Amino acid sequence: MNKNHKTTDNHMKYFRARVACWAHVFGLVHARIVFHHKNFYGPDSLAWYISFDDAAFFYVGLSRSWGLVPVTRERLNRVALHEVIHLFVEEFCLNMKYRKSFDKHKEKFVTSIENIILGLGE
Numbered sequence: 553m554n555k556n557h558k559t560t561d562n563h564m565k566y567f568r569a570r571v572a573c574w575a576h577v578f579g580l581v582h583a584r585i586v587f588h589h590k591n592f593y594g595p596d597s598l599a600w601y602i603s604f605d606d607a608a609f610f611y612v613g614l615s616r617s618w619g620l621v622p623v624t625r626e627r628l629n630r631v632a633l634h635e636v637i638h639l640f641v642e643e644f645c646l647n648m649k650y651r652k653s654f655d656k657h658k659e660k661f662v663t664s665i666e667n668i669i670l671g672l673g674e
Contacts, residue, residue: 557618563628564589567599567614570632577671578640579664584609585639591615599631603642610639640664 559567568587575583592600592613598621602611612635614628621627644661 555620557621557623559589559614559616559618559623561589563623564614566625567628567632570629571612571636574633574636575639577668578636579660579667580636580639580643583639583643586611588613589616591617595619598627599635601635601638601642603639603646610642612639 564587571585571587575581575585586609588611590613591597592615595617596619597615598618599615600611600613604610614631
């Protein structure tokens with residue numbers, strides 16, 4: 553069966569809420585995230601992000617067309633988590649690129665991972 557699953561405005565609201573939740577878990581409390589609900593990459597892209605060198609803000613998008621992939625809350629949550637992990641790693645890499653308080657950011661990175669592991673392990 554050839555089906556083209558689409559995301560709705562309600563899916564986008566849920567996705568935004570999950571991104572915000574995961575961003576908090578990963579300690580990205582100061583990250584400014586601008587959301588978009590549109591296709592940006594190819595047909596296999598369920599969601600996407602764009603970062604800028606100054607890391608002042610990130611674009612995070614939910615693709616409207618999911619092709620053969622059914623749109624479920626579980627999948628939206630997983631996609632939101634995936635994009636937030638990208639943002640987490642991207643922010644760390646950008647901070648290392650510009651050597652902004654290397655030790656401070658390295659410690660934040662380690663502490664965030666520690667908190668995530670301990671939170672998931674309980």
